[in-house]
Amino acid sequence: MPEPEAWTPPEGSWASSAARRRNMQAIRSRDTTPEQLIRRLVHARGLRYRVAAKPLPDLRRTADMVFRPAKVAVFIDGCYWHGCPEHYVAPKTNPGYWSEKVARNIARDRDTNQRLLDADWLVLRFWEHEASDACALQIISAVRDRRS
Template sequence: MADVWSAEKRSEVMARIRGRDTKPERVVRALLHRHGYRFTVNGPLNRSLPGRPDLVLPRYRTVVFVHGCFWHGHEHCGDFRIPSSRTEWWTAKITGNKVRDVRNEAALRAMGWHVVTIWACAVKTRAAREWLEKRLGKLIG
């Protein structure tokens, strides 16, 4: 199936996709803050750690990644589906992201960090946020 937009329009649309300060990240930050957890978002530690975690909780030696379901290939999630155009390219892209995520998580664990991954779908609805909120203490440690 051919793309419905021109190459210039597609480029413009893709360029507007945020890599940081996404809505799921802001929701997770609000949940953590409301429960008394303090963290850094753009601190030097965030930038120096493998994978550049979205949140670092130094007191708990914990890092949090908030993964978009599409970009990180969240299996069995309604928000993840390989596009029907350029399937091979997208499969390679998302597989590469998953491999990188596993490599970064292993490196962080080897450095003594506790790694928490929160999927965007876990904060999408009120019920999902409530479910996550009940488990925050166990996730963070």
């Protein structure tokens, strides 16, 4: 019986191995545990919101929680993907690609913040490691302030 061919990444692929590719594809971009905890706490306090929605129709980016009437956009950023100053550790495998990827994410986050601010939105960003209850209280307070 012939040996199965070894997996090789496609030309220009970010994956350094088949295992790394599977691992990276399994990472969620929405409905993460920190997001779900915060959403549950906010929902329990009676606030309703859109999940993974575009705050602005012409903006090709989504916020984790959107309160349209109050114009509040909430982002719960992952420490690795958004370059947390406390927890980000540069990768040892393919560091050039991943460090540039995180730098692009940070630049995109700043651009998103500015576009939303220019459209009179309040942007709330939290790190995944922050206490869910504290984040939820900030969100609830901000939404209620903007509504009144």
